[in-house]
Amino acid sequence: xxxxxxxxxxxxxxxxxxxxxxxxxxxxxxxxxxxxxxxxxxxxxxxxxxxxxxxxxxxxxxxxxxxxxxxxxxxxxxxxxxxxxxxxxxxxxxxxxxxxxxxxxxxxxxxxxxxxxxxxxxxxxxxxxxxxxxxxxxxxxxxxxxxxxxxxxxxxxxxxxxxxxxxxxxxxxx
Amino acid sequence: xxxxxxxxxxxxxxxxxxxxxxxxxxxxxxxxxxxxxxxxxxxxxxxxxxxxxxxxxxxxxxxxxxxxxxxxxxxxxxxxxxxxxxxxxxxxxxxxxxxxxxxxxxxxxxxxxxxxxxxxxxxxxxxxxxxxxxxxxxxxxxxxxxxxxxxxxxxxxxxxxxxxxxxxxxxxxxxxxxxxxxxxxxxxxxxxxxxxxxxxxxxxxxxxxxxxxxxxxxxxxxxxxxxxxxxxxxxxxxxxxxxxxxxxxxxxxxxxxxxxxxxxxxxxxxxxxxxxxxxxxxxxxxxxxxxxxxxxxxxxxxxxxxxxxxxxxxxxxxxxxxxxxxxxxxxxxxxxxxxxxxxxxxxxxxxxxxxxxxxxxxxxxxxxxxxxxxxxxxxxxxxxxxxxxxxxxxxxxxxxxxxxxxxxxxxxxxxxxxxxxxxxxxxxxxxxxxxxxxxxxxxxxxxxxxxxxxxxxxxxxxxxxxxxxxxxxxxxxxxxxxxxxxxxxxxxxxxxxxxxxxxxxxxxxxxxxxxxxxxxxxxxxxxxxxxxxxxxxxxxxxxxxxxxxxxxxxxxxxxx
Numbered sequence: 001x002x003x004x005x006x007x008x009x010x011x012x013x014x015x016x017x018x019x020x021x022x023x024x025x026x027x028x029x030x031x032x033x034x035x036x037x038x039x040x041x042x043x044x045x046x047x048x049x050x051x052x053x054x055x056x057x058x059x060x061x062x063x064x065x066x067x068x069x070x071x072x073x074x075x076x077x078x079x080x081x082x083x084x085x086x087x088x089x090x091x092x093x094x095x096x097x098x099x100x101x102x103x104x105x106x107x108x109x110x111x112x113x114x115x116x117x118x119x120x121x122x123x124x125x126x127x128x129x130x131x132x133x134x135x136x137x138x139x140x141x142x143x144x145x146x147x148x149x150x151x152x153x154x155x156x157x158x159x160x161x162x163x164x165x166x167x168x169x170x171x172x173x174x
Numbered sequence: 175x176x177x178x179x180x181x182x183x184x185x186x187x188x189x190x191x192x193x194x195x196x197x198x199x200x201x202x203x204x205x206x207x208x209x210x211x212x213x214x215x216x217x218x219x220x221x222x223x224x225x226x227x228x229x230x231x232x233x234x235x236x237x238x239x240x241x242x243x244x245x246x247x248x249x250x251x252x253x254x255x256x257x258x259x260x261x262x263x264x265x266x267x268x269x270x271x272x273x274x275x276x277x278x279x280x281x282x283x284x285x286x287x288x289x290x291x292x293x294x295x296x297x298x299x300x301x302x303x304x305x306x307x308x309x310x311x312x313x314x315x316x317x318x319x320x321x322x323x324x325x326x327x328x329x330x331x332x333x334x335x336x337x338x339x340x341x342x343x344x345x346x347x348x349x350x351x352x353x354x355x356x357x358x359x360x361x362x363x364x365x366x367x368x369x370x371x372x373x374x375x376x377x378x379x380x381x382x383x384x385x386x387x388x389x390x391x392x393x394x395x396x397x398x399x400x401x402x403x404x405x406x407x408x409x410x411x412x413x414x415x416x417x418x419x420x421x422x423x424x425x426x427x428x429x430x431x432x433x434x435x436x437x438x439x440x441x442x443x444x445x446x447x448x449x450x451x452x453x454x455x456x457x458x459x460x461x462x463x464x465x466x467x468x469x470x471x472x473x474x475x476x477x478x479x480x481x482x483x484x485x486x487x488x489x490x491x492x493x494x495x496x497x498x499x500x501x502x503x504x505x506x507x508x509x510x511x512x513x514x515x516x517x518x519x520x521x522x523x524x525x526x527x528x529x530x531x532x533x534x535x536x537x538x539x540x541x542x543x544x545x546x547x548x549x550x551x552x553x554x555x556x557x558x559x560x561x562x563x564x565x566x567x568x569x570x571x572x573x574x575x576x577x578x579x580x581x582x583x584x585x586x587x588x589x590x591x592x593x594x595x596x597x598x599x600x601x602x603x604x605x606x607x608x609x610x611x612x613x614x615x616x617x618x619x620x621x622x623x624x625x626x627x628x629x630x631x632x633x634x635x636x637x638x639x640x641x642x643x644x645x646x647x648x649x650x651x652x653x654x655x656x657x658x659x660x661x662x663x664x665x666x667x668x669x670x671x672x673x674x675x676x677x678x679x680x681x682x683x684x685x686x687x688x689x690x691x692x693x694x695x696x697x698x699x700x701x702x703x704x705x706x707x708x709x710x711x712x713x714x715x716x717x718x719x720x721x722x723x724x725x726x727x728x729x730x731x732x733x734x
Binding site: 068092093094096098099102107121123126127128130131143146153154155156157158159160161165166167168169172 | 333455
């Protein structure tokens, strides 16, 4: 059965597989299954040539996933290569991924799919969406119906963000 | 004061609905404790010892008479008829029911009140000087900037899950009355050589387990860059602050670990990318907000009201109240008045619903309908005509709000401590009351003079004990309450962290210890010296000797 992802405000099939680096394994030794992959930063760095080759030869799109510790500056030069960049939230209280997303969107101009996955649910979606995520793999047991309502939690926001760069004070009716 | 427009109302209303939904899902078992905790905290709701505690925001300490009445009403109907004003201008209700919290917030929203970001690992309520707008030593009014920062920080999507809480304070006066150097971010309004308004920026200050004063990260930040720079600074914190240990997660630890210079370099680097972006403040926006803090319609009055002067001469009790509780005002014939929330029979900062209503009445009749909450946990009427002071005093006295002790020992600051707070190691309130009772005699208090005494029930330091000339910290030793004493702390421009004088004391010893410390001061003081001045001149040793009259070794022997 295909995995599901929450995107464009509905649940869709998802072909992307997350590759994990097992503790102690060398990134270069990770085997790459067929199909579109989200690889950890270390694997991207170690097997970049191989991954790009897959794209050229087989048309397999490139994807990467970042953990909260990862420096996005490490992939700044490669950003246009990715079809999907995923950001992992090991716990929903770890907010580093929010900065990662804004930097990808606003500083590095990334306009591909930006995916949040991990321990996230209905109560995070509104802000995740504002900082630039456009697809979501909800945590175990999180209610998708509920999550759908989250996009409308607030009718207006004070700050600019990845979706609406202008803060409210530049849009406020005089 | 700032009045909401349709946007502000819509945002707060949406919050009420959102929190109602979250609470319903929690009560229905759809949200776990762990999932609900950060959500409720960001709405000021703690689960405390006896009941949930709801911390309501008083944005930068400013509140209207109508709003204060609404607080009084909510405290009466949903709590036990009183509330507690905190050192960060907020109002805490200690006995609410979780089920009622959404309705309370809905009612408060009608009066432009809320509990947004009064707790949790996010940007908290911005605090400022309780004499903002009326102080003679003001360089610029901090309130418009505080409001601009309030809006910017409210539901900031990037900063809802910071490593730890983030507190901002802003001062616009020559004398810092907002303790900006002990905040995560401290802003001092300054003018540059060209006369333009900007901010001197401090970062990494804070009390708690590792008390540190903030470091200057920028001498002059032009006002247009306020939000860009703050965003850069908080982003550096969000990305690089420690998340492995809650006690080491405040920005002060990051600033200390990187060193002020490297931290500043990272902030400046981030800022250079945000500078002049869309969050750059416009004159139009600053004007829009500033206009809402325009001075009220002051009458043209003589500098000295003759009736007032004669009351001063004839009524000693009034004169004493004026000496302590009435403060200079930049407009001739006006004064600022402190309504004291300090007396032995109630916790420092506690106000009953009746007292809140009395303060609201006074504000409406004599002070343009506005009240401030000071970080010393008192209420302030900022704009009282001198000729009304005598009446205000009588009415305040009738409401139990006229203790003539501002700045004296009875005006001590204390957190709610172990009687209420789930974090506390020891109780603060019985110790506070015991000290206040010991020094209740007004002549004695006035003779002792200005003395800041602060009590915290745990290392989180909500009572700012590090900043007290005498600081008292509750500690837990094998399940018993003990109290550690620090001396020499102070707030203001010359802020300093107090030093621990020695082993901790049992609760029953504390009033004696304080009395002995004060005895040492009285014995050594020169004319016109405050406690802190004598301490500076003679050092800690004479006080240490007074505090521990029996050498520790003998005491051990005596105790077997």
